[in-house]
Amino acid sequence: MLNSDIFVGGKQWENTEENKLPNNIPEVDEVGATSAPLLSASYYIGDKCKPFNDDFMQCKNENNGGELNCLKEGRRVTRCAISVLKDINKYCFDEFKLHYDCLEQNNQYFNRCRSSEHLLSKCVLTNLNLKKVVPGVKDQIQDKQYPIYKTDSNDIKQVQQFLKSKETNSN
Amino acid sequence: MPVPFEGLLPYAIMTAFFGLAGHGVQFIRYWDNGWKNDRYNLDEFDEKMMQRDFYLTGVKRGQQSDPIAPEEFKTIQQIPQRYWTPYRDQYFVLRERLFRGYVFGDWNWQ
Numbered sequence: 697m698l699n700s701d702i703f704v705g706g707k708q709w710e711n712t713e714e715n716k717l718p719n720n721i722p723e724v725d726e727v728g729a730t731s732a733p734l735l736s737a738s739y740y741i742g743d744k745c746k747p748f749n750d751d752f753m754q755c756k757n758e759n760n761g762g763e764l765n766c767l768k769e770g771r772r773v774t775r776c777a778i779s780v781l782k783d784i785n786k787y788c789f790d791e792f793k794l795h796y797d798c799l800e801q802n803n804q805y806f807n808r809c810r811s812s813e814h815l816l817s818k819c820v821l822t823n824l825n826l827k828k829v830v831p832g833v834k835d836q837i838q839d840k841q842y843p844i845y846k847t848d849s850n851d852i853k854q855v856q857q858f859l860k861s862k863e864t865n866s867n
Numbered sequence: 868m869p870v871p872f873e874g875l876l877p878y879a880i881m882t883a884f885f886g887l888a889g890h891g892v893q894f895i896r897y898w899d900n901g902w903k904n905d906r907y908n909l910d911e912f913d914e915k916m917m918q919r920d921f922y923l924t925g926v927k928r929g930q931q932s933d934p935i936a937p938e939e940f941k942t943i944q945q946i947p948q949r950y951w952t953p954y955r956d957q958y959f960v961l962r963e964r965l966f967r968g969y970v971f972g973d974w975n976w977q
Contacts, residue, residue, distance in 0.1 A: 713942045728936035730923050731916035781934035792932060800930055801904050804913075 724771040729781050732796040735804055737784055739828035740820055745776035780826070787823035791816040794858055798851045806838075807845035811855040813838060901928045 727734070734741075742749070752773050755766040784792050795812040802808035813828075817838070820826050830836055837843065896905055906913070917928075922943050924931055 726936040726940055728923060728931070728933035728940070730920040730930045730932075731913075732930045733932035734916075778934045781932065785932055785934060789932075796930060796932065800928070803904065803906055803908070 721767055724774050725778060727774060727777055732800045732804055736796040736799055737781055740826040741777050741780045743826045744780050748772045748776045783824050788816060788819040791819045802848055808848040809851050810847040811852050815855055903928050
């Protein structure tokens with residue numbers, strides 16, 4: 697007590713929230729996925745959460761940025777993203793990990809990881825019925841047969857290994 | 868006229884040592900990134916996301932795909948440490964000159 701009164705810096709630091717949010721704002725869990733998994737799942741999140749995202753952006757446009765007015769819409773966006781990530785982790789965990797590991801090895805460039813992306817998109821389409829669509833473009837780059845920027849050879853190798861091990865496990 | 872191999876030995880040695888230095892640094896960087904390649908061409912958003920990754924995983928270049936972040940993540944903050952001195956901003960030492968941009972020519976004389 698005396699120590700903390702006299703000497704500056706005598707306060708014992710604890711990780712507790714002292715300025716809590718008011719009660720009228722509901723609690724929401726934050727998204728726990730890091731950058732590469734988020735980027736890998738981004739188009740699927742966009743596919744499923746488009747109405748929530750549009751709603752949030754409209755609210756922001758109408759409320760001059762809407763930092764306080766759009767909390768409810770923002771929470772819906774967060775919850776929707778979490779639900780997609782949960783589903784992907786449940787049904788396509790291995791494919792998902794293959795893709796985001798490849799992204800992480802290749803500076804998070806989509807063009808180097810097309811083979812694992814195809815694997816993931818197939819799994820997501822069958823299990824979650826979500827599809828990657830790049831907006832505003834007629835020719836979807838991920839569906840191109842011979843893109844200018846080639847897939848990383850390591851990625852192709854790892855996908856082949858993955859498919860082989862899957863076959864041997866199923867037999 | 869054929870060149871005797873003794874004449875080329877210094878070049879071989881130079882090439883070998885330059886190669887060792889370059890590949891050695893590259894290997895150390897790869898190891899330091901957690902057996903991952905370097906990131907490059909990063910913008911502000913990428914830096915921000917890498918900071919967020921660090922808060923979530925606790926290691927440099929760590930990745931995880933958990934849907935929900937732990938409770939502490941909501942209020943996490945990083946406090947940068949500074950060396951303590953009773954004469955902060957009073958003596959004109961090289962460290963302070965560097966810090967204030969005197970050395971590289973953007974010192975504010977006002």
